[in-house]
Structures are given as structure tokens and as C-alpha cells.
Amino acid sequence: MSKEITSRADDYSQWYNDLIIKGGLADYSAVRGCMVIKPYGYAIWENMRDQLDKMFKETGHENAYFPLFVPKSLFEAEEKNAEGFAKECAIVTHYRLKADPDNKGKLIVDPEAKLEEELVVRPTSEAIIWNTYKGWIQSYRDLPLLINQWANVVRWEMRTRLFLRTAEFLWQEGHTAHATRLEAIDETVQMLNVYATFAETFMAMPVIKGVKSANERFAGAEDTYCIEALMQDGKALQAGTSHFLGQNFAKAFDVKFTDKENKLDYVWATSWGVSTRLIGALVMAHSDDQGLVLPPKLAPIQVVIVPIFKGEEQKQLIDEKVKVLQQQLKAAGIKVKYDDNDNNRPGWKFAEYEMKGVPVRIAIGARDIASNVVEVARRDTKEKMSMSIDGLAENIIQLLSDIQTSIFNKAKTFRDAHITNADSWDEFIQLLDEKTGFIAAHWDGTSETEDKIKELTKATIRCIPLDNNMQEGKCILTGGLSQQRVLFARAY
RNA sequence: CGGGACGUAGCGCAGGCCGGUAGCGCACCAGGCUGGGGGUCUGGGGGUCGCAAGUUCGAAUCUUGUCGUCCCGACCA
Numbered sequence: 001m002s003k004e005i006t007s008r009a010d011d012y013s014q015w016y017n018d019l020i021i022k023g024g025l026a027d028y029s030a031v032r033g034c035m036v037i038k039p040y041g042y043a044i045w046e047n048m049r050d051q052l053d054k055m056f057k058e059t060g061h062e063n064a065y066f067p068l069f070v071p072k073s074l075f076e077a078e079e080k081n082a083e084g085f086a087k088e089c090a091i092v093t094h095y096r097l098k099a100d101p102d103n104k105g106k107l108i109v110d111p112e113a114k115l116e117e118e119l120v121v122r123p124t125s126e127a128i129i130w131n132t133y134k135g136w137i138q139s140y141r142d143l144p145l146l147i148n149q150w151a152n153v154v155r156w157e158m159r160t161r162l163f164l165r166t167a168e169f170l171w172q173e174g175h176t177a178h179a180t181r182l183e184a185i186d187e188t189v190q191m192l193n194v195y196a197t198f199a200e201t202f203m204a205m206p207v208i209k210g211v212k213s214a215n216e217r218f219a220g221a222e223d224t225y226c227i228e229a230l231m232q233d234g235k236a237l238q239a240g241t242s243h244f245l246g247q248n249f250a251k252a253f254d255v256k257f258t259d260k261e262n263k264l265d266y267v268w269a270t271s272w273g274v275s276t277r278l279i280g281a282l283v284m285a286h287s288d289d290q291g292l293v294l295p296p297k298l299a300p301i302q303v304v305i306v307p308i309f310k311g312e313e314q315k316q317l318i319d320e321k322v323k324v325l326q327q328q329l330k331a332a333g334i335k336v337k338y339d340d341n342d343n344n345r346p347g348w349k350f351a352e353y354e355m356k357g358v359p360v361r362i363a364i365g366a367r368d369i370a371s372n373v374v375e376v377a378r379r380d381t382k383e384k385m386s387m388s389i390d391g392l393a394e395n396i397i398q399l400l401s402d403i404q405t406s407i408f409n410k411a412k413t414f415r416d417a418h419i420t421n422a423d424s425w426d427e428f429i430q431l432l433d434e435k436t437g438f439i440a441a442h443w444d445g446t447s448e449t450e451d452k453i454k455e456l457t458k459a460t461i462r463c464i465p466l467d468n469n470m471q472e473g474k475c476i477l478t479g480g481l482s483q484q485r486v487l488f489a490r491a492y
Numbered sequence: 493c494g495g496g497a498c499g500u501a502g503c504g505c506a507g508g509c510c511g512g513u514a515g516c517g518c519a520c521c522a523g524g525c526u527g528g529g530g531g532u533c534u535g536g537g538g539g540u541c542g543c544a545a546g547u548u549c550g551a552a553u554c555u556u557g558u559c560g561u562c563c564c565g566a567c568c569a
Contacts, residue, residue, distance in 0.1 A: 004530095013563080032561070088568070124569095158493070158567055165568070218569095238569060277569055308528050348531035354529095365528060406500075492569090 005355070007289045018355045019283050023292045023356055033160035033167030036277070041163075043300035044279055045170065047323075051202055051298075052172065052274065055194050061146040061174060064470045066128050068152070069119035074127045077359045078252035084219020085123040090167075092119040103429065121154045124270060126220065129175045130253040137177060137267060140259045144187070145177040164237075164492050168238075171275035179259060181246070184268035185214040185223075188244040191272040192225040194450045195240035203278065204295040204408035205229050205285045206415045207239055208438070209488065210463025215450050218271075222246035228462045228487070231284040234436025236462045236489035239281050242272035256280045268348035280492075286380070286407050292357025293380050295407055296400040302335040303396060306349045310364035315340070322367055325392060332393040334400070336426065354379060359403050360396060380407050421485065426477050428488070433461055438487045442473035444480030453477055459488045 005022060006014040020026050026040030037045065069092060076082040096113035098365040122128065129147075137145060154168050170427070192209055199207045201460070206480060207227035217224045221243035228240045250266035257267055286293040295304050305322055309315045322338050329336040337358075339349055346363065353361055363375040374392065377384045380403050387395050418437025422428040431439050443449060443461065454460050464486045473482045 017562090028561075030560085153569095155568070157569095158564080159563095169569075171569080241569075273569080275569055307527095310527060312528095342527095345527055345529090345531060345532080347527090349530085350528095351530045361526070367528075 005289060005291060005391075006361065008232065015289070017162060017282075019292055021279075022284075023278065024054075025283070025292075028162075031167075033157060035166050036160055037170075038382065040300060041279060044282070044294070044298055045276055047298045048198075048278055049172070050199055052194075053148075053150075054171075055198060056174065059146075059190060059194060061148045061176075063149060064147050064252070065149050066125050066132065066428065070122050070125075070128045071314050072118045072120055074131050076122045077127060078220050078249055079353075080248070081126055081220030081252075085155070089123055090121040090154045090156055092121065107233075107363045111121045115244055120221060122151075123150065123153055123155045123234075124271075124273075125151065125153070125173055126175065126249055127253075130249040130255060130269070133175075133177055133267075133470070134253050134255045137255055137257050140179045140257055143177055143257060143267065144176075144183065146187075147176065148172055148174040161280070162492075163283070164277055166276075169276050171273050173273040175272060176270045177250070177255070178269070179257065179265075179267065181268050184246075184270050185244050188223070188225055188242045188270045188272070191270070192240075192242040195242065195272070195274060196227050196273075199227055199229065199239055199278075199281075200408065202280050202295065202297045203285065204297070204404055205281060206412040208463060208465055209467070210465045210487065212241075212463060213450055213461045213486070215447050215454075216460060216462075218243045220245060221249050221271075222248070222407035225466075226463055228438075228489075229281055229285065230418055230437055231492070232414070232492075234418060235275075235283055236487075236491040237281050237284070238462070238491065239278060240272070240274040240401060243270060245269035245271060248330065249491065253316060264324065269486045283410050284379030287357065290351075290382075293407060294359060295358035296314070296359045296404045299357065299359050300335065301337045301353075301356070301358045302364060302400055303329060303337070303360045304349075305364060306353075307338075307340050308345055308346050308363055310366075314366045317363055317366060317369060318416045321389075322364060325364075325374075325389065328393045329396060331354050332397055334393070334396060350377075354382075358432075360399060362396075362429075378403055380410075419487070422476060423473075425476050428440055429457060432457055432488070432490065436490070438462065438489045440485040440487055441476045441486075442474035442484075443486050444478050444482055446480075449477050449480070453488070462487045462489050462491060 004019040024038050026038055027035045027036040060095045093115055094109045094113045095115060096110040097107040098110040100108040126460045133145065136142060147338050150172050152168055156167055157165050178187060194208050196209050199205045206489050207229050208225055212224040212226055215485050218241060223244040225242045226238055227240045229237050231237055247266040247268060249269050255267050256264050258264055272467050283292060307318045309318055315344060326336055326338055357379060359379050368374050372389050374384045375384060376387045380401065420435060420437065420439055422431050422439045422441045428439060428441055433446050450461055468484045470484050
């Protein structure tokens with residue numbers, strides 16, 4: 001069939017693309033580097049967004065919306081941030097088109113309509129937001145300011161990949177302002193924990209919480225905290241970041257407040273974000289050669305019911321039974337779809353919903369109704385079982401919960417098995433090439449060494465884990481003194 | 493931005509060397525038989541061959557230019 005998926009072993013990258021395209025998550029578009037997120041993929045994003053939004057609100061944040069465009073003069077205010085993003089910005093220089101006098105039916109940019117000041121399409125919103133915060137913050141009573149926005153941003157990447165790196169992507173960015181350094185750091189860590197909880201509980205994807213080395217730090221941050229996940233091909237993926245920005249942006253945008261002692265000080269800032277890249281992570285974390293495997297907590301459809309019938313009479317009998325079941329499942333909070341489309345036969349549907357990663361499939365035919373059971377199949381293990389129609393909803397709830405746990409454990413077992421200590425350069429190289437995954441090794445703490453390792457191996461320091469054991473050792477490259485192991489990996 | 497591949501029906505492709513008015517599979521439409529793992533039969537509809545210029549009586553095919561997409565690399569969430 002045309003819908004066959006390239007296997008992971010044959011071509012991992014093609015496998016990933018096949019899942020996205022054939023699973024109906026997204027499509028290529030007419031715009032280079034930009035994708036169309038299709039309803040099924042968008043539904044996953046909506047589920048992620050709703051859950052995260054709830055968690056943000058539970059931790060005291062409010063949503064707001066800031067402009068897509070950033071005047072260049074604001075953009076350049078925080079030097080490091082500007083420099084970091086400068087080479088991947090889309091810029092608006094004109095505001096009008098006009099008919100091309102030499103080419104009927106075509107349009108050209110009207111040279112008369114050049115903007116006085118160019119507008120940068122936001123690659124991130126610190127600049128426009130901190131310029132706004134200046135007007136909102138005068139006193140410690142205005143703090144903390146805890147704001148999040150759901151938005152799109154544009155980063156003109158050289159090379160894009162569906163969901164993992166697109167020129168335009170959807171994300172959320174939290175931007176908070178605080179009276180003290182400590183409070184800002186607490187906020188940074190709190191949001192990192194929110195992300196980690198989300199990744200593990202909802203995406204069923206184990207993550208390592210850590211701090212970035214200076215090389216990998218967000219442009220303009222004092223510290224970047226991150227969650228790092230491991231994909232099935234042994235490459236790491238940064239799944240979320242939370243930045244402690246110190247007073248850098250407050251100084252750049254002159255955001256001062258009067259404290260309780262009537263002293264003037266700059267505010268302390270954080271920013272944190274996750275993006276539609278999480279969908280890419282989700283896909284790569286669990287899926288197999290038959291298609292997507294979605295965690296029940298984020299699956300747009302948790303249970304699909306496929307009728308199996310001969311003739312209209314049986315169909316009606318099944319319809320009636322399913323109607324009741326469907327109501328029971330819905331009442332139990334389960335997202336259920338009844339696919340009674342007569343254009344496709346059961347086998348086709350089985351394959352289709354496996355490709356789409358629907359966690360549980362229920363097949364029901366006249367035979368089943370006669371014995372008061374249904375056939376239940378779980379996507380993750382492909383195991384089939386017979387379940388009584390009585391009390392089905394409770395059993396399905398339990399099954400969904402088991403699947404959620406089971407795919408998390410599977411991913412965690414794989415991840416844990418792919419964190420390996422390396423104590424020499426040779427061992428490091430060998431592990432990187434043959435075993436892949438995270439490699440815990442000593443590093444002398446310098447950017448030069450990190451650069452050199454990257455140059456030699458393409459591996460970067462993914463993070464310095466927060467729960468690291470302090471343990472002296474020698475840098476695998478230079479032999480310099482090291483206080484702890486850091487995690488290296490090749491990454492997306 | 494370097495390297496590679498490719499633009500022909502909605503999708504996947506053949507045809508191109510050797511120029512003569514476009515084909516296959518899937519999908520789609522109508523109907524029948526079917527139905528517990530991607531069924532089958534009959535009959536249909538759909539393409540100015542990425543775009544532009546050139547050569548020619550005649551271009552999907554030859555020439556030149558141009559635009560775009562994907563993959564690999566460097567860069568990055």
C-alpha cells in the first residue's frame with residue numbers, strides 16, 4: 001500500500017517524516033521551511049497547550065499577547081540576545097506592493113514604501129516584552145509580574161525538519177519579573193519542574209533536568225536550565241528551557257523598581273518556553289515501525305471502535321450496542337471515536353488507527369455481542385484481549401492508565417540504558433559511535449574544550465544534571481581537573 | 493551557505509538518450525459482490541508535463557535561464 005512506513009532500521013529520518021506525513025500530523029507547505037499542522041497534529045498540540053496552560057495558571061501566571069513585530073532598535077537593545085538571534089531573523093522592510101509596470105498581473109515591492117525603521121519578526125519576545133514591562137513596573141508592589149504568551153515565532157533556519165525545526169513555530173514563552181535574584185531563580189527552577197512533570201506525566205517521556213554550559217546557554221541569559229530527552233536513535237533532544245536572565249534585560253530596557261527601603265534597583269527576570277517541537281519529541285519517543293504510538297493523556301482519540309458486520313441487519317445491532325458503550329466511555333471522560341465509515345473495511349481501519357497511534361482499539365461484531373464481549377487491542381504492545389461489555393468503561397480507564405505507565409517505563413528503560421560513563425577519550429568516541437545516547441564524562445569546564453569536543457565528535461554537552469553527584473575526575477580530552485561528570489550527546 | 497536528488501493527475505512514479513499531442517499504481521466518482529488485519533469486479537472522471545524564453549512544421553522530451561521542494565552537512569528550540 002501507499003501508506004507503508006519506512007522502518008527505523010532502514011532510514012530513521014525517513015521513518016520520522018513518514019510518521020508525520022502519513023500519520024496525518026502535518027504537511028509540507030508552499031513556504032520553504034514552514035509546515036502546515038493538520039487537524040490531527042494540531043489536536044495533539046491543543047492537548048499539550050491546554051495541560052501546560054493549566055499548570056502555568058496553577059503556578060500563578062496569566063496569559064497576554066505581544067506584537068509579532070519588533071522594531072530593530074528594540075531588538076538590538078540587549079546585545080547578546082540580539083547577536084545570538086541576528087543571523088536567523090526575518091525582517092520587514094516595506095509595507096506595500098504595487099502592480100509591476102513591466103509584467104502584467106504581477107506585483108513588486110513598492111520602493112516608495114520603505115519603512116523608516118525595519119521590523120524584526122520576533123524570533124523570541126524578550127525585547128518587545130521588556131520594553132513594555134518598563135511601563136508596567138515602578139514599585140516592588142508591581143512584582144512579581146508573571147506573564148505567559150502563546151504565540152508563533154520565526155527563526156530563519158538553514159535547514160528545517162518537520163516539528164523539530166521549522167522556520168515558523170508555535171510555542172509559549174513565559175516572561176517574569178521579580179524583586180530579588182533568589183526569587184527569579186526559584187521561578188526558573190519552578191518552571192523547569194513544570195516542564196519536567198509535563199514531559200514525564202503527560203508525554204510519558206523521561207527527561208533529565210540540568211543546566212546548560214556557557215556555550216549552550218540562551219543568548220542573554222545568566223543560566224539556562226533545560227530538560228533533555230533521548231530519542232530512539234540515541235540522539236538527545238532539548239525539550240524545554242527555562243532561563244534565569246539576571247538583570248540583563250532590565251538593564252537593557254531600563255526597568256527599575258523601588259523596593260521597600262525606597263531604593264531603586266533593576267528587576268530580575270526569567271523566561272521559559274516549549275514549542276511544537278514537543279510533538280516531534282513525542283513522535284520519536286514512542287513510535288514504532290507500524291506508526292505513531294501516542295500516550296493516552298495526549299492522544300486526540302483514546303479509543304476507536306471498529307464495527308465488524310455483514311449486512312445492514314448486523315450493522316444496526318452493532319450501532320445500537322456501540323451507542324450505549326460510547327456514552328458510557330464518554331461519561332467516564334474517555335475520548336472515543338466510532339468509525340462506522342462503510343468505505344473502508346476493518347483491516348484497513350486497524351492499520352490506519354495503528355498508524356495514527358490511537359492507544360486502544362475496540363472491535364465489535366455480532367459474534368461479540370452474542371457473547372457480551374468486545375475485542376480490545378492496545379497499540380503499544382499490539383496485545384489483543386477479550387473484555388466483557390459489562391463494566392467496560394472502568395476496564396478501559398485502567399487500560400489507558402496502564403498504557404501510559406507502560407510506554408513511560410519502556411522509554412525510561414531505554415533512556416537509562418543509554419546513559420554511560422566514559423573515562424577515556426577512546427571510550428568516549430567508541431560509546432558515541434557505537435552505543436550512542438548520553439555519555440557521562442568529566443570535563444574541565446572550559447568553553448574551549450567543549451568546542452574542541454564538538455568539533456571532533458559533533459557531541460555537545462547537553463546539560464549538567466541538577467541531581468549530579470559531585471565526584472572528582474579528569475577531563476576526557478585535556479586531563480584537566482573536573483568536579484563532576486556532565487552529559488554529552490549528539491543532539492537534534 | 494556547501495554537497496546531492498527531484499519538480500509529469502490528489503499522492504507515488506514511468507516516459508525523456510532516439511521530438512509526433514501522455515501512461516501506470518493508489519486515491520476519487522457510480523454500482524455490485526463483500527466484511528474478525530490494508531478485499532474484489534464492472535464502468536467512469538481528472539494532467540496547457542514547475543515557470544519563462546529559444547530551436548523546430550511540431551517540445552513532457554533538445555538548449556538556456558529561472559523558481560521551488562526534499563535529503564545530507566555547517567548553524568539552531
